[in-house]
Amino acid sequence: MIITAQKTVAEVVADNIKTAHVFKKYGIDFCCGGGITIQKACSNHNIDYDIVRNELMAIDQKNKKEFDYNNWELGFLIDHIIHVHHTYVEESIGILLAYTEKVANVHGHHYPELIKIKELFLEVANELTTHMKKEELILFPFIKKLIKADQTQTPYASPHFGTVKNPVQMMEYEHENAGTIFKTIAKLTNNYTPPEEACNTFKALYAELDDFEQDLHLHIHLENNIVHPKAVALEKKVQNCL
Incomplete structure (x- = not known):
């Protein structure tokens, strides 16, 4: 995707609908007001054009790298x-x-599934917000204590939750629930396929939901299949050595 200062916002979004969320992030209208150049739009919003351009260019590189x-x-x-x-x-x-609020309000009377999608995403958003805080404040710090104990061969304080298996099981239950919600969203959106007559915001919503689910799948894989088993094994190893 080629990005130039004179290319219009609408042209960029037409080339790749997934760029819409970059414009949305900076408050740039990519729908009705998308006929102006990117440079002009950035100037109107007092935004550095190079920053926006770099983020737009990064869209094509997203998820291309694979890591071990x-x-x-x-x-x-x-x-x-x-x-x-x-x-x-x-x-x-x-x-x-x-996106879900705007599209449901504008198009919900023709596409009632949009109302349900809005409700489901709000539910999963609230759950994930709480879920990630529990990981950042409880589970992950404890795993890092296990790592330190293993490296230094020193004891660690027993956690209030007993064993790492307990928060791991809770996190995996919550992962399953988030995955189930997104399966329903995918079904309601016909696997994120917008109607032919959909406006750019409608299309952007489905594209961003698709991206979100893909990231969620990798996110859950990393935790369920790599972090959690290694944490359980590490706890057992440390307990046996100390």
Whole structure:
């Protein structure tokens, strides 16, 4: 995707609907007011054009890299999950809440499923927000204590939850619930396929929901299939050695 200062906002969104959330993030109208150039839109909003351009260019690079997550150091992988996936969820929730509200209000009378999608996303957004805080404040810090205990061969304070298996089981239950909600959203959106007559905001909503679910799948995979089993094994190892 080629981005130039003289390309209009509407042209960029037409080329790749997933760029819409970048414009939404900066308050730039990509729907009815998308006929102006990107540079002019940035100037109108007192935004650095280069910053917006770089974010638009990054859309094409998203999810192209593949990593050998299983061979990463456990502490590094945890930091990656927080800085990449938790940050993505936090930033995307605000955008998607605005999209679901607007599209449901404008098009909900013709497409009643949009009302349900709005309700379901609000539910999963609230659950994920609480879920990630529990990971950041309880589970992940304890796993890092286990890592330190293993590296230094020193004892660690027993957690109030007994064993790491308990928060792990709770996190995996919540992962399953979030996944179930998104299965319903995917079904309601016909696998994120907007109607032919859909406006750009309608299309952007479905594209962003699709991205969100894809990121959620990887996010859950990293935790359920790599972090959690390694944490359980590490706890057992440390207990046996101390």
